[in-house]
Amino acid sequence: MADKENRNLKKDIIQSTKSGAIAGAGYGFSVCMAHLAMGMVLIMRMGMPPLTWFSAKAILLEVPLAIIFGILASPLFLHKKGKWLHPALLTLIWIGMELFVAVDPSKPALWLLPPLAGAGFYFLFQWVWHKRPWVVLAVIAFSPAVLLATPVINYSIGGGYDVKPVEKKQDAPKGAPDVVFVVMDTVRAHNVSAYGYGRKTTPVFDTFAKEGTLFENAMAPGTWSLASHASMFTGMLPSAHNAHGETNYLEEDIPTLAQSFAEAGYETRCFTANPHITPGFGLTRGFGWTDNAWITGAGGRGFTFIYRLVDALELFTATDKGGATVAGNVENWMAQRPKDSPPAFIFVNFLEAHFPFHQLPDEFRWAYTKEPLSTLREADQLAFGAQIGRLLTQAQQAQIRQPMVDLYDGGIKYTDYLLGKVIDTWKKRGKLDDTVFVVVGDHGEHVGEHKMFGHLTSVYQEDLHVPFMFRYPDKIVANNRVAQEVSTLGIFSTLFDLVGLNVPDTVQFGSLMPAMTPMKDGDPQKPFGRPVMAERFEKSLQASRFKPGTANGEGPLLDPRGRYRVYRSKEYKLVKHFVNGKTSTHMFDLQVDPGEMTDLAQNPDAQPVVAQMEKELRSWETVLKLPGLDGKAAKGATAKSGKSGGSKNQLSDEAQEQLKALGYME
Numbered sequence: 001m002a003d004k005e006n007r008n009l010k011k012d013i014i015q016s017t018k019s020g021a022i023a024g025a026g027y028g029f030s031v032c033m034a035h036l037a038m039g040m041v042l043i044m045r046m047g048m049p050p051l052t053w054f055s056a057k058a059i060l061l062e063v064p065l066a067i068i069f070g071i072l073a074s075p076l077f078l079h080k081k082g083k084w085l086h087p088a089l090l091t092l093i094w095i096g097m098e099l100f101v102a103v104d105p106s107k108p109a110l111w112l113l114p115p116l117a118g119a120g121f122y123f124l125f126q127w128v129w130h131k132r133p134w135v136v137l138a139v140i141a142f143s144p145a146v147l148l149a150t151p152v153i154n155y156s157i158g159g160g161y162d163v164k165p166v167e168k169k170q171d172a173p174k175g176a177p178d179v180v181f182v183v184m185d186t187v188r189a190h191n192v193s194a195y196g197y198g199r200k201t202t203p204v205f206d207t208f209a210k211e212g213t214l215f216e217n218a219m220a221p222g223t224w225s226l227a228s229h230a231s232m233f234t235g236m237l238p239s240a241h242n243a244h245g246e247t248n249y250l251e252e253d254i255p256t257l258a259q260s261f262a263e264a265g266y267e268t269r270c271f272t273a274n275p276h277i278t279p280g281f282g283l284t285r286g287f288g289w290t291d292n293a294w295i296t297g298a299g300g301r302g303f304t305f306i307y308r309l310v311d312a313l314e315l316f317t318a319t320d321k322g323g324a325t326v327a328g329n330v331e332n333w334m335a336q337r338p339k340d341s342p343p344a345f346i347f348v349n350f351l352e353a354h355f356p357f358h359q360l361p362d363e364f365r366w367a368y369t370k371e372p373l374s375t376l377r378e379a380d381q382l383a384f385g386a387q388i389g390r391l392l393t394q395a396q397q398a399q400i401r402q403p404m405v406d407l408y409d410g411g412i413k414y415t416d417y418l419l420g421k422v423i424d425t426w427k428k429r430g431k432l433d434d435t436v437f438v439v440v441g442d443h444g445e446h447v448g449e450h451k452m453f454g455h456l457t458s459v460y461q462e463d464l465h466v467p468f469m470f471r472y473p474d475k476i477v478a479n480n481r482v483a484q485e486v487s488t489l490g491i492f493s494t495l496f497d498l499v500g501l502n503v504p505d506t507v508q509f510g511s512l513m514p515a516m517t518p519m520k521d522g523d524p525q526k527p528f529g530r531p532v533m534a535e536r537f538e539k540s541l542q543a544s545r546f547k548p549g550t551a552n553g554e555g556p557l558l559d560p561r562g563r564y565r566v567y568r569s570k571e572y573k574l575v576k577h578f579v580n581g582k583t584s585t586h587m588f589d590l591q592v593d594p595g596e597m598t599d600l601a602q603n604p605d606a607q608p609v610v611a612q613m614e615k616e617l618r619s620w621e622t623v624l625k626l627p628g629l630d631g632k633a634a635k636g637a638t639a640k641s642g643k644s645g646g647s648k649n650q651l652s653d654e655a656q657e658q659l660k661a662l663g664y665m666e
Helices: 002-046 052-072 074-078 082-100 108-131 133-157 203-210 225-234 257-263 298-303 305-312 323-336 373-387 394-428 488-499 604-624 653-662
Strands: 178-184 213-219 267-272 344-350 435-440 468-471 480-487 532-536 563-569 572-579 582-589
Touching: 002 052, 002 074, 002 082, 002 108, 002 133, 002 305, 052 074, 052 082, 052 133, 052 305, 074 082, 082 108, 082 305, 108 133, 178 394, 178 488, 203 213, 203 394, 203 435, 203 468, 213 532, 225 257, 225 488, 257 267, 257 344, 257 488, 267 323, 298 305, 298 373, 305 373, 323 344, 323 394, 344 394, 373 394, 394 435, 435 488, 468 488, 480 488, 480 532, 563 604, 572 604, 582 604
Parallel strands: 178 344, 178 435, 213 480, 267 344
Antiparallel strands: 213 468, 435 468, 532 563, 563 572, 572 582
């Protein structure tokens, strides 16, 4: 009798285990489809290229995890209500895991909806199975494919795959140099050792800069990747080229650097893991080839539940954001490059200082900290949450400040290491001194300043002051540091100046060569690098999901709503902000107040300086034909480039006289 009972018990355990595995697979599939649907909507809303394999791997991780939990909970099937208790327990387990790695626990929809939706789908499938099993099988077979294909189709309809070849209009000039344009993504000048930072974060950049010209006060034209890259690629401000938060696409009729170099007979190649530098945003126009290193989705792991979970469990962790792949692709291309090939315009972007900060090789992750990975990951998650609206307590801000600084510095150090690999690629080929190099940050980052973490919304110097240098021994002075403030928008005209090409009429900013070439004794310094401006345009001009006083950080220059225009002249920085139908004015003296804590626009004694700065800004807005902050986003400007940055016959007499007095016109 006992043997029979044991056999029956064993049989029941085996059956319940099978039921648990099947139920786990069913629930895992259901909740994974909920996650996948939310992810595909996010990709399409952000305009990102389809990360198909990256998204598909989530299924391969999430369903097996659910099967494991399903088996562990299988004893519930021994209970008469097991078919209800088992999925209920799985749902609770999933809710717990979602909450554990939630980017913002204060938003239940982000972590509660997927497991509840998964439970709903599970019970629906179970009910349908008893009536129409073939329907359930069809859903299992086709729903992943449909969800994964939707952003691909959407991207295709939007022209994301339409890469138009550029017709060569001439052969490259005889003896023309290669041009290598490297962006150290999200790297701010303050944390670069060449700019006086206490930690030796950038030994490669420091040495390289001494062999060329370093700009000590360079300002980015935008606060995030799309806007800033589009500006550097076109020599135009965001309000002119339209690749900003309101439109998200670079105007098609504006010549890009790659397009212009390709027409001039250059081979053009793009190496980047940044998904913003893709055809869907218009930034790869003119490149004859791109490495598509972004396709792994390594930089987007923080947006996906299952990747956040495996990172928290220290399983299948990523050790970079695509930088090693990018550097390797550059090396492989050079190794296969024919000796008699035409000159090349090479663009390289390294995303390693960008969020998620803890996603670094060990030697760089722990370059400046000994905190365990769990502590660093938690701090990283809190900082990321702040960027999408999570309100951090003072204790949380204090908790993550130093870990974020340490990880950010580690990311900069890794970026610098990868820069060294690119430099070595040209050095080994024997072409380093015959190549124009420009190295620059596209924007910076907040790591606790003004109680903010991240970038995009801020127009404080933490987000705008970037490292910037040129090296080309044939034409550029070595060991040269330029103190005058400049805009990185000068890259376009400067590169064309260096290789002897004509600058397109659309470019709004002139060459920086007067600052990088030796001057004869007695010769006056020619004007350069003006104006120094930046802009931030966002879709929501009115009230948004952020209420005043609840955004990430504190201060007038990081409101996530509306539009900003920044103008820098010597030590002064003027900022215009348009939101809710009103324009406010702010001004700071960066020489005496580098932290931008004292708003001089509110000081009666500073009003003459504020008025003068506003007058200068209005003149430049006329020169560059910029739309008002209260107007609609306009088509790209067509003012010709030159010493003034615009066409003289478009200026009022007052504007001309103002710019002449400032030394910007002759």
